[in-house]
Amino acid sequence: MTRISSTNPAKIELHLHLEGAAPPAFIRGLAKEKHIDIGGIFDEDGNYKFTDFWDFLRVYEAATLPLKSPQDFHRLTLAVLEESARNGVVYTEAFISPDFCGGRDIGAWKEYLHAIREAADIAQAQMGITLRGIVTPIRHFGAAKARETARCAAETAGDWVVGFGIGGDEKSGHLSDFKWSFECAREAGLRLTAHAGEWGGPESVRSAINDLNVERLGHGVRAIEDLALVDEIVEKGIVLEVCPGSNVALGLYPGIRQHPINALHERGVKVTVSTDDPPFFHTTMQKEYENLADAFDWDDGFFAQLAKASLDAAFCDADTKARLQKTLEQAHA
Template sequence: MAHRGDDDEGGAREPAPRKLEQLPKAHLHLHFTGSMRHATLLELAERDGLHLPDALVEDWPPQLSAADEKGWFRFQRLYDVARSVLRTEDDVRRLVREAAEDDARDGGVWLEIQVDPSGYAARFGGITPFTDLVLDAVATASREVGIGMAVVIAANRTRHPLDARTLARLAAQYAGRGVVGFGLSNDERRGRTQDFAPAFAIAERAGLLLVPHGGELLGAPSARTCVEDLHADRLGHGIRSVEDPRLLERIVEQGVALEVCPVSNVALGVYSDPTSVPLPELLAAGATVALGADDPLLFGSRLAGQYATMRAAHELDDAQLAELARGSVRASAAPESEKSGWLGEIDAWLGG
């Protein structure tokens, strides 16, 4: 009997797919609270006697859709509930360390974790003390776990643009001291993206990477606004830029990387299933793509899971997966000397 993978004559067996957890990769799209382990959420809630909704307990991961305002409100409510379990400095340090451990286990060599300090300021003494705490936790976890780490400070689209300027100035103060980028998150359908341009100008003058969310819920026009008005270096998601060929061509020409999070795209109803996520079209156009997990706490899939999902959905070969990993490294804020070493390790993974 021929073994599985043998040809009809009992000849050479096709090589097994390489292990994705061994593929070096950078993680550029991971939200702070959303990085929390589910088990940690349950443990911290039990410690303080906090009641969690069923969607975060026995029905986890929750069934989500952001196709309308009600769906996004439910998603945001679950995120806010999860954030409420972070009550002490040790909780914050634990979250950061576990995020580092999880990425390292998935082959991550560099992690940029995104946080809006204003969402935690009331409990931790203000945006500056909280930022200090996060940066110290990141430095400690990076050193002890052995993974490169940095912070992206993000403003909230649902708040006033003046609040975003405050956060941009905060980010600028920490440029070169652990903060590498400035972002804009939450529901794309809220607020006017153009109104946040002054905040991004502050971050741009400080030399930070500009990484707003766009091109997901509102499609290609929101991605265009991020590129034209906010001068985006990377687009959080950016997946629906594929719907505007001229915009996609511009993105490729300008080297704007796309932080594609396929599992969350499907969970939020942007696409019906993984095979509908237009990753092959982006790659065929020459776009730089970095796969990200977005919010594993709510979507149930971490970094290597994004690669596995796209491998299965689009029958990606190992050369294509390696190129995705290269794109993530090149688009990161990691030191160039580190990038060179990691790119060599990716080549070794592919040739091994």
């Protein structure tokens, strides 16, 4: 069995939902402070409780109810980044939804974003972790609300808001319904990704590529069911934001050894590793690395290459990449 270093350093994470990374204790405490009833979303051990992906979406949205103000998101961002830094993450791109940050009102969104960025600056100074934002509409909220979210993204695009994506129920509507929103984001200079190929199968991946013209795919793992599609992904250099622990926890695959990440890599696909919504799935970046090492004999050298490839796929600017590249080189020397 291959073992990686217990403190395997300098990880790059490209697929993390800010609200979905909220520790259960944080949400319980915030709900208690505000006297908000969020229902029975925790098990007897205090962890998030759900039965399947769609129940997970329900619990996720219930857990956002106590997040009512920019200050709440400031506190959330610090809590999330502290946990990520503890697991060796030096750079994170987080999905942030104006749906949960001011109800897609541009003025309110800017206030929430300012609070999140303030917290990110503190975390970078104190913990050595860098955060950038990917604005994300919620697919099952519909295309009209996604257009409002795209306008929020376009208004705040720049050195910190670097990307645009889409999450939510992959079986709700069609990705082509969101073409206007993605074009709006592209015209504002944002890089594009989309959740696809998790629950929707290969056809969802193909739609994300053809209808939205993305350069990264959130999950994307079910492309393995169509090898011609895999070849197309390789040819176009599309990067997969793979979240193995999430896929296993939600029952997409029975175990890590049955997960296709290694098969996709061996066919030439550019894969990265992320946690998605880590407290929901009882995972961390360190656990993801350890599980992959055990399942596929990936060693420290492999993970050093993975970190570099993940940084290459990041949406941040060249100066940020250059700084982080030095961090990777020092950590993996």
